[in-house]
Amino acid sequence: MHELSLAQNIVEIVHQHVPTPDLPKVRAVDVLVGAASGVVADSLAFSYSAIVSGTPLASSSMKIEHIPYRVHCRSCGLTSDHDDGLRICPACGSMETTVVSGTELRVQAIELAEEDR
Numbered sequence: 001m002h003e004l005s006l007a008q009n010i011v012e013i014v015h016q017h018v019p020t021p022d023l024p025k026v027r028a029v030d031v032l033v034g035a036a037s038g039v040v041a042d043s044l045a046f047s048y049s050a051i052v053s054g055t056p057l058a059s060s061s062m063k064i065e066h067i068p069y070r071v072h073c074r075s076c077g078l079t080s081d082h083d084d085g086l087r088i089c090p091a092c093g094s095m096e097t098t099v100v101s102g103t104e105l106r107v108q109a110i111e112l113a114e115e116d117r
């Protein structure tokens with residue numbers, strides 16, 4: 001269960017950024033998941049829900065934003081998206097490419113409920 005340990009890490013990141021008294025106010029954790037990160041997004045969100053169940057974070061959920069795998073070709077200058085994680089340029093066939101995005105797994109934001117006024 002690769003995703004379970006990743007979800008555990010994300011819970012720890014939330015704990016590092018949110019003061020303990022504010023943990024019940026966390027509504028959502030926004031996570032960027034790259035297409036070539038090797039992470040199954042549904043499994044990650046499920047693992048998160050399982051971990052926070054019964055904790056001060058129980059009312060929070062994980063919001064996942066999918067990031068396309070994108071490569072930039074240094075031969076012809078084309079930037080293209082690949083679903084399959086190939087690094088070869090679809091226009092000229094060059095392997096001289098740079099990965100622009102798609103390998104990340106990152107906590108983008110932690111959303112807290114508004115204060116009662």
Ligand SMILES: [Zn+2]
Pocket residue numbers: 073074075076077078089090091092093094
């Ligand atoms: Zn190219």
